[in-house]
Amino acid sequence: MTIDYRNIITLEPGKRGGKPCIRGLRITVYDVLAWLADGITEAEILEDYPELDATDIRACLAFAADREHNLTAIV
16 A cells, blocks of 8 residues: 655745655654664654654655656656
């Protein structure tokens, strides 16, 4: 099942330089992806950032996958 990230990932020009954030928080999609790439587990992220939940992390992954798919389609 593909997650619909559109209600989770938000873009606000004045927040974090307009980068995609999670539910209006100051945590960016990039932050979450970088933590995962660094080997930090989902459980560790959720422990360190209790304002997040597992759906938020999956939304970041879905957003990144969709963005990558759209970039490749353009080239």
